[in-house]
Amino acid sequence: MAALTELTLAGARDLLAKGEVSAKDLAEAHVAAVAALRPLNAFITETPERAIAMAEASDARRAKGEAGVMEGIPVAIKDLFCTAGVLTTAGSHILDGFHPPYESTVSANLWRAGAVMLGKTNMDEFAMGSSNMTSYYGSVENPWRRAGDNRPLVPGGSSGGSAATVAARAALGATGTDTGGSIRQPGAFCGIVGMKPTYGRCSRWGVVAFASSLDQAGPMTRTVRDSAIMLRAMAGHDPKDSTSVDRPVPDYEAALTGDIRGLKVGVPKEYRLDGMPHEIETLWQQGIDWLKAAGAEIHDISLPHTRYALPTYYIVAPAEASSNLARYDGARFGLRVPGETLDEMYEATRGEGFGAEVKRRVLIGTYVLSAGYYDAYYNKARRVRTLILNDFKSAYEGVDVILTPTAPSAAFAVGEKMDDPIAMYLNDVFTVPASLAGLPAISVPAGLSVEGLPLGLHLIGRAFDEETMFKAADVLESAAGFDAEPAFVAGR
Amino acid sequence: MAVDKDTVAKIARLARIRVGEEQQAALAGELSNILGWIEQLNELDTEGVEPMTSVVAIKPPLRDDVVEDGDCRDEVLANAPEAAHGFFAVPKVVE
Secondary structure (H helix, E strand, O other): OOOHHHOOHHHHHHHHHHOOOOHHHHHHHHHHHHHHOHHHOOEEEEOHHHHHHHHHHHHHHHHOOOOOOOOOOEEEEEOOEOEOOEOOOOOOHHHOOOOOOOOOHHHHHHHHOOOEEEEEEOOOHHHOOOOOOOOOOOOOOOOOOOOOOOOOEOOOOOOHHHHHHHHOOOOOEEEEEEOOOOOHHHHHHHOOEEEEOOOOOOOOOOEOOOOOOOOEEEEEEOOHHHHHHHHHHHOOOOOOOOOOOOOOOOOHHHHOOOOOOOOEEEEEHHHOOOOOOHHHHHHHHHHHHHHHHOOOEEEEEOOOOHHHHHHHHHHHHHHHHHHHHHHOOOOOOOOOOOOOOHHHHHHHHHHHHOOHHHHHHHHHHHHHHOOOOHHHHHHHHHHHHHHHHHHHHHHOOOOOEEEEEOOOOOOOEOOOOOOOHHHHHHHHOOOHHHHHOOOOEEEEEEEEOOOOOEEEEEEEEOOOOHHHHHHHHHHHHHHHOOOOOOOOOOOO | OOOOHHHHHHHHHHOOOOOOHHHHHHHHHHHHHHHHHHHHHHHOOOOOOOOOOOOOOOOOOOOOOOOOOOOOHHHHHOOOOOEEOOEEOOOOOOO
């Protein structure tokens, strides 16, 4: 049998069901892979003992005939999800030593479905970043290398640790969170499938908040089928999150019929950026051709406010972050830097506890919410956000799904783009509009750049129609036949 | 909108983040650039457009006003940098 870490999530599930492997076998193989992965710095906390104990409990449940949909599947959890009794840092110094007394709903759903926890993955501080270089715990390395060039590359961000882990075969899946592209862009950079559900599909309870009107948890896996299986386990209504939507969770895997004949695919002209690398343009056209060959109808569409999505995002997200991050006060958990007065303690704790990018965004957010600027910036952005949502609503009157590239480039080298925040923000130019509109979207690895790095194609679905999006993604994945492997594979 | 050092100091104070004098000029430049870039939104006429409050149209749910969890003071305090007598301890706030 091939190494257990080379299996897909669906493949492992089927072998477990047939009794050909045990959850403990799988856990042991992945615990070893996580240890072998250390040169990439993808984990902040490894939980090998917990993994083995959970796997043994899983095997016992299966023996009693009580297997869940993720029974015995080892996964990694982004360190933004609170895990009871396990260090949770959000990649920040300010959460030093924080051991939540509670479990996030999404991770609890995974454990209820039988999944096994390998540990907590590294990430950009408070999920603010597109490179993983803002983590207090050091940057993560992408397991991929440019052909003939050994310089370390970024895995993307903010869910870069999760993406690197799954790409390097150290977990069968991992959770990510996506506020403006933080699942999809690292998915594309690491050559895996990254999926952001409709806003409201997954509970945000127990997920360290960045921008509450945008944050969504989603699965990061090596195949579309694995993504569909894992989302089903993560999603569901939660009374503890007032924005969680009370709708039944479909069996997404059942939507993967391979038949997209007559599916209407929109191609938005505003996503053709000036100066976009030729290979991105070529891959996009290839994606269009693949879907057409499978029987889809291609429609040119217009999303006229696309170019305003990024500046809108960089008002809304920092504004919400400045409010959400007010809770880090040095009084109740995490880091405290002493001060003579309460205010001095707050200022010293937050001055030392937050990194440069987090400070920048909290300051921007404070500014746009402050008296005299609230209308000019924050309310303006909320109005433009309505226009962006309306663009999508009009488009979906004529199409079922929208196809774009995921990111404007392949992974870049560690240290690049660090001196210009706006250049870094442009990484999310194709992913942010769907975030602002709350729509489900998925990045599928679809080809290699001239430098031999993975590139992703991006499908945006209708609200709560993840099934159609998954169906199209599955067809895209089959057509692309992406089977390239990263330079670093754990345990090889 | 160009942000100067004094504005940086003022918003840093509002945000309760200590920003050293030596970092203020650099931050003023960075924030000015970001705000300048954001201001392209002013090209758009948004007269009469409703500001978005929720991306998914749902009615805010209500529940009965009853305690559903609790009785976990010591677990909560276990994360406190400093606790005393069953409370969070902070520097003196009243003279």
